[in-house]
Amino acid sequence: MQLIHCPWCGPREEVEFHYGGQADIAYPERPAELSDQEWAEYVFYRDNPKGTFAERWSHSAGCRRWFNAVRDTHTYRFLSTAKPRQKEVRV
Numbered sequence: 665m666q667l668i669h670c671p672w673c674g675p676r677e678e679v680e681f682h683y684g685g686q687a688d689i690a691y692p693e694r695p696a697e698l699s700d701q702e703w704a705e706y707v708f709y710r711d712n713p714k715g716t717f718a719e720r721w722s723h724s725a726g727c728r729r730w731f732n733a734v735r736d737t738h739t740y741r742f743l744s745t746a747k748p749r750q751k752e753v754r755v
């Protein structure tokens with residue numbers, strides 16, 4: 665069990681959080697022009713690195729807010745968390 669630093673609530677047990685997938689996935693500028701393959705890539709295809717990965721997390725059993733995190737997928741250790749559009753890094 666590890667503590668995850670919610671940008672609003674501070675450190676809490678990881679069971680209070682919910683994983684939300686890869687961070688910084690931009691909605692298509694012209695969605696009506698996408699092919700089926702391009703839609704499939706937008707909806708389903710995600711990076712799967714071994715190492716540092718930018719993710720979205722929700723403090724689902726706390727303030728229920730979403731935030732960004734950088735996590736090492738090899739060790740599961742959180743390297744930083746931040747409010748959306750916030751550049752400040754907290755661990």
Ligand SMILES: [Zn+2]
Nearest residue numbers: 670673723727
């Ligand atoms: Zn929170």
